[in-house]
Amino acid sequence: MTDRPIYFKNSEAATIPPFACMAIVSASYEERDLIVTVRKPTSGDVASGAFVFNGPVECPEDGGGLAFADAYVSALVSGTHAPGTSLGPVAAQWYLGLAGSGFVAWCEDSEPSTNVYVVQRSGGGGGGSATIAKTPSGGIPAAVGDVPGFASCNVGEFWDNAGTIEMREKSPSEPREIYNTVQSVVGYGGRWIQIKLDVGGEIWMVDVDDCPSSGSS
Numbered sequence: 001m002t003d004r005p006i007y008f009k010n011s012e013a014a015t016i017p018p019f020a021c022m023a024i025v026s027a028s029y030e031e032r033d034l035i036v037t038v039r040k041p042t043s044g045d046v047a048s049g050a051f052v053f054n055g056p057v058e059c060p061e062d063g064g065g066l067a068f069a070d071a072y073v074s075a076l077v078s079g080t081h082a083p084g085t086s087l088g089p090v091a092a093q094w095y096l097g098l099a100g101s102g103f104v105a106w107c108e109d110s111e112p113s114t115n116v117y118v119v120q121r122s123g124g125g126g127g128g129s130a131t132i133a134k135t136p137s138g139g140i141p142a143a144v145g146d147v148p149g150f151a152s153c154n155v156g157e158f159w160d161n162a163g164t165i166e167m168r169e170k171s172p173s174e175p176r177e178i179y180n181t182v183q184s185v186v187g188y189g190g191r192w193i194q195i196k197l198d199v200g201g202e203i204w205m206v207d208v209d210d211c212p213s214s215g216s217s
Contacts, residue, residue, distance in 0.1 A: 005033065005034070005066060006034050006036060006052060006066070006067040006068070006069055007033055007034065007035050007036070007064060007065070007066060007067065008022065008035070008036050008037070008038045008052065008054075008059075008064055008065055008066075008067040009035060009036070009037045009038070009063075009064045010038060010059050010060070010061060010062060010063050010064060010065075011025055011037050011038065011039045012038075012039050012040055012061065013061055014040070014061060015058050015059065015060050015061060016038075016040075016054050016058060016059040016065075016094065017054070017058050017076060017094055018054060018055065018056050018057060018058055018076070018116075019053060019054055019055070019056065019074050019075055019076040019109075019116050020053065020054045020076050020094035020095070021041060021051055021053055021075060021076065021089050021093075021094060021095065021096055022038035022039070022040075022041075022051060022052050022053065022054060022067065022094075023038060023039050023040070023041040023042065023045035023049045023050070023051055023089070024036045024037070024038055024049065024050045024051065024052060025037040025038060025039050036052060036067060038052065038067070040092060040093070040094060041089040041090065041091055041092070041093070042091055042092070043091040045089065045091075046088070046089045046090065046091050046100055047197070048197070049089070051069075051089055051102075052067035052068060052069045053067065053068045053069070053073045053074070053075055054067065054068075055067075055068060056074075056111075071120060071121055072106075072118055072119070072120050072121075073118070073119060073121075074109045074111075074116055074117070074118055074119075075087075075095075075096050075103070075116065075117055075118075075119045076094055076095040076096070076115060076116055077095050077096045077097070077105065077115055077116070077117045077119070078090070078093070078095045078096070078097040078098075078115070079097070079098070079115075080108075081105040081117065082105070082158075082159045082160035083105065083106055083107060083158075083160050083165070084104060084105070084157075084158030084159065084160060084165045085098070085104065085105040085157055085158060085159060086098075086101050086103070086104060086105075086122070086131050086132070086156075086157045086158060087100060087101070087102075087103045087104070087105055087117075087119060088100020088101040088102045088103055089102070095115070096117075096119065098157070098170060099174075101122070101131040101155075102121065102122060103119040103120065103121055103122055104119060104120045104122045104158070105117050105118075105119050106118045106119060106120060131155060131156070131157075131194070131195060131196075132155070132156040132157070132158075132167060132192055132193065132194055132195070133153040133154060133155050133156055133176065133178060133192070133193055133195045133204075134153060134154045134156055134169055134190060134191070134192055134193075135151065135153050135178075135186065135187030135188075135190055135191050135192075135193055136151055136152065136153065136190060137188075137189060137190045138151070138185075138188065139151070139185040139186055139187040139188035139189065139190075139191070140153070140178055140179075140180040140185065140186045140187055140193075140206060141180065141185060142180065142182065142183050142184045142185050142186075143180055143181050143182060143183055148179040148180055148181045148205070149179070149180040149185075150177050150178060150179045150180065151177070151178060151180075152175045152176070152177055152178075153175065153176060153177075153178045153187075153193075153195070154169045154170070154173050154174060154175055155169070155170050155174040155175075155176055155195075156168060156169050156170060156192060157169075157170050167192050176195075176204050177204065178193075178195050178204050178205065178206060179203055179204065179205045179206070180205070180206045181205060181206070181208065182206070182208055186206050187206075193206060193207070194206075194207040195207055
C-alpha cells in the first residue's frame with residue numbers, strides 16, 4: 001500500500017476514464033497532501049515516466065481525484081490476457097497494452113465492467129522496468145572495453161498454457177536491440193533472459209543481476 005493518499009489534477013483537455021493509466025507530469029505537497037499533475041501517457045512517458053491510476057470514477061477536464069500507486073492496482077487494459085502477461089503504458093492511450101512493459105496481468109477485476117484487470121507492478125512502470133527477451137542462437141556478444149556488445153532479440157511474455165505459466169515470443173514479433181555490458185557472451189544458444197531499460201529510459205540492456213553470462217563453448 002502507499003504510505004499516504006495521492007491526489008491528482010487532470011492537465012488534459014479531456015475526461016479521464018475510470019481505472020486509467022496516468023503519466024505524472026509534476027508533483028508537489030500542498031497542505032501536507034501529495035498532489036500530482038497527470039496526463040495521457042506520451043511516447044516519452046512510456047520510455048521513462050512514472051505512472052499512477054485513476055479510481056472507479058471518471059475525472060473531467062480540469063478536475064481531480066484520488067490516484068492509486070500500489071503494487072497491485074485495478075487498471076484499464078486493451079484486450080483479454082492470461083495470468084502473467086506482460087503489459088505496459090501505451091502512448092496516447094489510457095489503457096495498458098502488450099506494446100509496453102512494467103506490469104503483469106493477474107485477472108479480471110470482478111467489480112467494474114469489462115477491460116479492467118488487477119495488475120502487479122513488475123518494475124515500477126516506465127524507465128527501469130524489466131521484461132524478458134529471447135536471444136539469437138549466437139547470444140549477445142561480449143562487451144569489448146568500454147563498448148557494449150549488442151544483438152537484436154525478440155521480446156517475450158508470460159502466458160497460461162493449460163494451467164502452466166510459460167514464456168513465448170510476442171506476436172506480432174517485437175524485436176529490440178539489447179546491449180550487453182559484461183565481458184562475456186550472454187544467452188548463447190537462444191535463451192530467455194531478463195532485460196531492463198537504462199536509467200535514462202532510452203537503451204534496453206541485459207539485466208546482469210538476473211542473467212548469468214554464458215560463453216560459446
